[in-house]
Amino acid sequence: MNKNRYPIYWISLLYSSLVFVFFSTSCSKDPVREKTIEDPDTTVVSVNYEDGIFIINEGNYNWGNASVTFVDNKTNKAVQSIFRKSNGRGLGDVAQSMKIIGNLGYVIVNNSNNIEVVSLKDFKSVKSITGLFYPRYMEVIDSNKAYVTNLQNSISVIDLQNNSVSGSIQTSTWTENQVLYEKYMLIASIGDFSKPSFQRKAQILKIDTQTDSIVDSLVTGKEPVGIVIDKEKKVWILCSGGYDYFEAPSLLRIDPISFRIEKQFTFFDTKQVPSRLCINHTMDTLYFLKGGVFQMPISAAGLPVQPLIPSNERRLYGLEIHPVTGNIFVSDAKDYVQNGTACQYNVNGTLIRQYIAGRIPGTFSFTKPATGK
């Protein structure tokens, strides 16, 4: 062996041990989990969550990055990921919606198959309701009982006293939004989730909330995704026409007593699909998304042509009307792989404020002010 080659050998050995020592000590031993970078302005944890707006960020399917953004009504600042901040863990996979009942929030986490019950004081989880079938939306019947619609199998009956599933109403279908009319819950049923549109039976189920049984049903257009009730106690249903553009979307008005379709408006421009049917605080104006935000008085003779709030090329995804002020909340999910934004408009469609939200902001939930309705 040539003696003068030794240095190279030893240098390489030295180098390798250095590399080893450097890397094996430099990396932290903390569990490697997803982390977020936040604007320092918004990292402060709110004192409480009893007066403000919740933006429910679905998160990406199977990425486990659902979150809740809170906008404090006093400061108008958005605080991100409040569930994680209060509970030290993620919310789960695909947060579909949130219902506020008293001083509790029920965050429905679709693909985690649970409902996180949180206290609005500190947003700490007080219970996690399981035994669901990919839950969607929750509607309250009385202080003891609520229904939760599911993507499969059945509608779940929730006992609000001990926050658990107390029963189920078998549907074998994907059930979506619901409205309460006297003792009946009217629930939009989209059909068998695993089937294409032409094999799905779209209908509105009329459920007697005292017996938890289906008492009537009414066939509608494909995918009745939205259902609201107006001040004249008429029920409006928005049918998207099917994810596969099976038929033209339509807006129906039904009478909850006779359970018949009274009016039907068909969307002939099918380039964009309508979604997110809402009603305002005075219950006399309908809103929905169709690219932009459209507004339609319940007395209107036809569908609106011009949007109140144009999309301006945004991917508007969520829409909700504030139950007290009537202000319009819209979310922009952008390309679904970055944080979205939410905007608040007044009833005339003038932008009031814009907030940074989390990944795929889909629905909103509003706290009831102490002196609220």
Added chain:
Amino acid sequence: MIKNSKYLLFCILFLGSPYLTLKIIAQNLGDTLHLPEFEIKSSFVLDNKGFKRSKLDSAILMPQLSANLSTILSQHSTIFIKSYGNNTLATSSFRGTTAQHTQVEWNGINLNSPMLGQVDFSQIPISQFDGLEILYGAAGISRTSGAFGGVIDLVTNPDWNNRYSGTLAQTVASFNSYTTNAKITAGTKSFQSHSKFSFASALNDFSYTNDIGEVSYQKNASNKFYDVAQEFFWKLNDRHLFSAKFWYNNNNRKLPATATQTDNKNAESQQDNALRAILEYKFIEKKYNLLIRSALVSQYMNYIQDSLLNVTHTYYSWINRIRFSYNGIKNLTIKPGMDYTADWVYSDSYNELKTRRTVSFFLEMNYNIGKKINASLVLREDLIDGKFIPFVPAIGAEYRPFNNINLAFSANLARNYRYPTLNDLFWELSGNPDLKPEVNYTSEIGSTFNFTTNNNRLFIEANLTGYYSWIYEMIIWQPVEGSNLWKPENVGEVLARGLEVGFNIRSEIMRFKLSFDNNYNYCRSTYEKTNIVNDNKIGKQLIYIPVHNFNSTISLERWKFYFIYNFSFISRRYTGKDNLSYMPAYSMSSVIFGKNLGLRNFILSLQFEINNLFNLDYQSIASRPMPGINYAFTLKLSLSGGRNQ
């Protein structure tokens, strides 16, 4: 003749190595015939004509016989492998590009699905090939268009001196994993046969800590994998070379729910099986040679999500290649060629049978300007279903300034196109038949150096390459405004630039055999264009592509003991295009310790392996648990029946 068992081990480790045969397949076919018995293998090809290539040989693959390609590439290359878990989907990012920009070939035929345009690296067992070659960036144009990142070629090759030999190996590993590998090779100086079989099953029920710090167990993650291959090689007069290769595998696996799907009611499973067959003929003359290859690929995939989904995708490909090489003109080699590929896809997600016919015309010219400069020009023209996609040219040059120092500088410049995948075009409701091909402009400069002492006891090589690559008209799946559907559109623009460093040492000192391999990739790959408003992604790093990726392997051998330590470091990977969420950096270590016991014609090897040595609690992809420290024990029996004289 076998002198002693040390020599035998030597034969097994080195002679079957791809160094010999990579040349047969990739380069001048004439090289096959006079091979040195022993040569220190360099990973970086010095004589690269301006295009970077590197190799991973059996010395690296052998001890990881029961691993799959994703493990090997993440431990021994600059290619980043995005793994969804233990033995589950693994895709690549090569030089900051997406999975569809890496093409994987098996003995020169494409393994990328014409539907998805990518390969699942977890489905390719190491036992299936003898070595692999990596073609970086524009180097891949000599094989295909559209591989903006590069091409990975898995090769099998004959050892004409082999009379008969066999290997039987059994691995028992953590999480109820069992792998059996068997290989029998036999033949004469002019005929060789390889038979390979492997069977792997795993319960994969490893524990991990969930979000609230509780220990959970991975459920619904088991898999069963069969793999069978038969290869024949026949040589006539040292001028005609025939080969026939068959490879079948069948993989049944359950797909685990994510860490946040605590109450998953719709268990997922997937079954894949694939059959690949190649017939190949090579004719070798002094001044010219010829290659004719025809291959059939059939791939079946069935995905079930309990009662919700049950979809089947089947495709067949017929892949043909003719290459001619002529070096009768002084300083010039001309290699014209033609490829013809036909794909048939039956998919539950397409409305009807979809087909694609691709004809490619190919011309490569290498020209030596004096002794020091070697330039090459590669031209490719693809005709897809009767439509010409624009011309793909690449030009490269290599400069070797010294006669007695192995130092080379190289540079290349290329334009490349990637045609949309069949899913992009035809996926039910979402497919966009109006898509245009993606465009790539790329350039690269690099240098390679190697050095060997006179007594062959020390070998050092180093490689430094910088690349700069723009992708235009990139196909991005995006939600359609005012709709629930996603559609692919030519809306993206990505700039990927970076630096690759390789540094390897092999040495023999006081009978210790040492090798030390290092790979580092610095890669900035950023979004450069948007079609949505208020977009925060411009100038930000692509999701799930680390800026720094480093790995290092030390192996030591003495008294028939061997020890291998692998270390890899992966920097932060962003999980949002706005770069406001990320998976933290981590490093991973693994060790292999083994002993070879020689007994006449047999070698018994005992090997113990520890993965995730420091028991790091990590996720490579958000919400996808990875196992902590885990072990594998392998017992291997090798038999060699001597050499053909």
